[in-house]
Amino acid sequence: MRRRDLHDAAAGVAGPRLLPWTTPEGKPCYLSTNGRGYLSDLADSIETVQLSMGEEVLEYARSATAPGAQTQSATEYRWLARRLTEALSDALRVADSRGQRIPDPEEATEDA
Secondary structure, eight states: OOHHHHHHHHTTOOSOEEEEEEOTTSOEEEEOOSSOSHHHHHHHHHHHHHHHHHHHHHHHHHHHHSTTOOOOOHHHHHHHHHHHHHHHHHHHHHHHHHHHTSOOHHHHHHHO
């Protein structure tokens, strides 16, 4: 194992962390971390903001599509669909990132 792999294994880090942003080309960004530090804290903060914004867009969508709600224009519904798509994309990225950081119970019992 490389020194970085040994350090990550000792710190309980399974591998690089998927960050909540992408490159300008849309490729995923990763951070090799032990869960502490400026970039890790920044990623945590951005994930919190993304999830909060998703909740706000979802609440707006629920009220805009509720029975008896005022009909919106096609442009407004497209705007809402784009925001919901962005929010879902962000939420799935956060779930993927956090899921990758959950220790595998089978590996934990093998190490014990």
